Amino acid sequence: MTMTQTTAATTAPRRQPETLWSADVLIIGGGLVGGTLAAALAHFGVSSVVVEASRPAALLEARFDGRASAISLTSRRLLEAVGLWQWVEDEAAPMLDIRVSDGRSPLFLHFAHDEVGDAPFGHMLENRYLRRAIFHRLGQLPEVTLLAPARVARLERSDTAVDASLAGGGRVRAQLAIACDGRASPTREEAGIRVTGWRYGQTAIVCTVEHERPHHSVAHEHFLPSGPFAILPLKGNRSSIVWTEREALVPGIMALDDAGFTEELGRRFGTFLGAIALIGPRWAYPLSLQYADRVVDRRLALAGDSAHGMHPIAGQGLNMGLRDVAALADVFADAKAAGRDFGERRVLARYERWRRFDNAMMLAATDGLNRLFSNDIAPVRLARDLGLAAVNRIPALKRLFMRHAMGLLGDLPSLMRG
Template identity: 50%
Template sequence: MAGDRQGDMAAPLDVLVGGGGYVGLSLGVALKQADPAMSVAVVDQRPRAALETDPRASAVAAAASRMLDQLGVWEEIAPHAQPMTEMIVTDSKLRDAVRPVFLTFDGEVEEGEPFAHMVPNGQMVAALSRRAEALGVELIAPDGVRDFAVGTGMVEVELASGTRRRARLLVAADGVRSRLRDLAGIQTVRWEYDQSGIVTTVRHERPHQGRAEEHFLPSGPFAILPLTGNRSSLVWSEKRAEADRLVKGDDFTFELELERRFGHHLGKITLEGPRHAFPLGLTLARSFVRPRFALAGDAAHGIHPIAGQGLNLGFKDVAALAEVLVEARRLGQDVGALDVLERYERWRRFDTFQMGVVTDVLNRLFSNDMDGVRAVRDVGLGLVDRMPSLKKFFIRQAAGLQGEAPRLLTGQPI
């Protein structure tokens, strides 16, 4: 650790969160709202303006939107959120003239409550930032955690600016390639898929009516996710070399390949915003906690986007960790003690592992062009489509409403 710098005399924090995206901010809001006496800071190396203008969008499940409502930000987010009223699944080859629909889902988990909304990331982060400030969460950006050392009763943190802070708990919410996780010495199980996810936004002539589409193509799933207005967000899985070629190539080639996959059912499509490609893989942390240290969000688990559950797993982490920490404080316990943090790990680890396995199997099952495998999976999709009770189970699972859920995800305060 560096010598004395500005901030050495600052009062110790209860919780310091490394990572100021939606996971880090929502954790800060959840803790401070439930326990106003708790001192919380969120630090991120990126300027806040960059975080609040992220052009991407995410699928926010019903349970997560209940949490955001409980945290006091959904009312601000809602005008920018597009409900998913229906979802269809197809399975075909790229050259097929017709894509038969094998599976459809009604978009409601309760009357008037869709199973998910598409929400612009920038709007979500901006709303959480404003709520965090209003509650008294200390927001530090641009800055980042350079190093930390666990001492007796405290973790001493050195920021990139040279400022030093002390906290009872450091939470890493700094993404799938978490530097804080590496500094803590936590190993991961990781393997790469020969795929990249291309993300962009398109505008189309005809309204989508809130319908989400997932087309299983030989190179991977191609998802069309409805946004407000006649716009859709695309999550396009492609072989890595081909994805790099498409993203780096000219607009004409990209739009031509996009149209082959998108189809003409929504009329003429035009790009609206940048296109990015990111490598796809599976990353699972071998441990979620250390003394005075915890992982949350993608720092704990990075999964394939085939089920659209990455963000929602992160919000489950937030809800569980906040509940564990607040209840520990109410019992007079140390929020950074290992036995407290292990309650969080036990709550979240199996669910995370299970979702990682499910997305891995689905990707391997559907990202191939073997006729025999295709026939079997299409029969399976057709059978599910004819079983309303099973469809209801799957839609509630996607909405985050199955199993034991933290209170925030049921819309209840901690």
């Protein structure tokens, strides 16, 4: 039996132990990646049950997640194709130019979107709006059943199917499970898939500010010895701040009152947008790199942060997760057309081959950038300043960087080709 629903945001699992939901795919974790995956699979007629641990209303609360994400051009195409973009486009702020500067050096890189075409580099979108869109959209799709709040208590993976027992009673049967349950991924742990990685000793302080003057859709990334300080344009005279700081200093900064915090922030922000005022709460995200040793197992695949967690220096973590989503959707669409079981080893192996290299490259790139820029060692500073100047003067190299930021490089899944 496949259950459908009308209002995803208010649906809770039935408590009768005998309740059985069945679908093609079980998605564990209904966050930005899991929720988009359910919509993308539905686009190809593949049904899913999404099990999300948190209450949807809690996920939408202003205090839940202060982050805004840089959504690349190709991620936007995916969101458009699966019916999510229409719910967020009024809230999404285009990023037309990106300016990169290095500490005390006057050298900076300037990327202008019109050097590579008409489209913006991407859009800044507050995560809460994308979450809200996901709940709206999933509620419209007969192929999707959202169970929230709910947790998988036991996942049995046999040669022919997966069978999940939910903590509050009820079961879900599907051809395979996809773990989209974030960095700590209990599903990945339970499957015994190890992760390789390290902590950066840095924490990202995230907040939103209002400023006197307009940002003109320009994003700024200022490299300071403690890590990158990013000013990212939101709708109106507002910007999202990602302030990377040495871990040890963060408790003291977070404990400051609003006036003290704004003063510290202002010292890094500068005065180019006039006076700034903090709006809303602040958050602290400890930073680490992690990479799962493998992203498929018997009737199991990992997607998004459960498979790879990276430094936010290039704003690519979610974009990479959305690439996983679009690749999975293609792989399953082809399997469906060929009459194959979605959990077959060769179907999953195609997903692994497709995404493994791309994700590894992005992890290495973000890690390298952070190591190169988050220090104040004189020769390294000189080398990177020369590098910035060189990129600025070599148009072909500059265009390559810009196409990369837009997500245009690599083997693009169909939903990202536009």
